Amino acid sequence: MKIVASNFKTNHTRLSTAGFVSKVDGFVKENSIKNPIFIFPSFLSIDNFDVSSNISIGVQNGYPVDNGSYTGEVGTDALDEFGIKTILIGHSERRHILKESNDLIVKKYDFFKSNNYKIIYCIGEPLEVKTAGLEAVIEYLFSQLDGIDLSYENLIIAYEPVWAIGTGKVATIEDINEIHTILKTKINTPILYGGSVKVDNLEQILNIKSVDGVLVGSGSWKIEDFCQMTLIASNIKN
């Protein structure tokens, strides 16, 4: 079954997140949707949500400690109180805007893996690498997997080309399939596509056999759109 994940990024408040989660939960139940669904709200909006078993609430980031003196960061003790066991690691906005290094990303990966978190690990090439051609793209993507234990059973990879994030420029169906197929020669875990996924292009993207699901930003922030996305995913058979 195809996976549908919503990354809220820096959007929605505590109040609107609670409404979103509860509406999606109701919709999923009403329509007997069984696909794995993930929602990644901002830290301030995390709560003990009462949701169906196929909806997981995760965090967009975390610091690789239980607790300690790391001003502004969040460790697992705080996440445990909300039963959070799912995390995004390596998102391009953290790599490029927040300047997170590969070393820190690997540290986070190892730490959250040792705590049995489900990890959605993001990779993706910037425009200048894409322009350099397929070989450069593959080399770049595999370099982002260096030091990452790909045999971890709770790992999901998200392929999100940086040039397609928030730009409205979606990779072509052929491009997505080509990259995912090459990644799958090395990776046994599910691989999601992310980058300007919308209600209108979702079906076509989910119909690609090598795509196991989607990680959606802006296209998922309206409740009706995200509900629609879960319904579209539930009707995909391959």
Ligand code: 13P
């Ligand atoms: P957009 O869907 O807004 O392009 O963002 C994708 C993304 O970064 C999801 O993590």
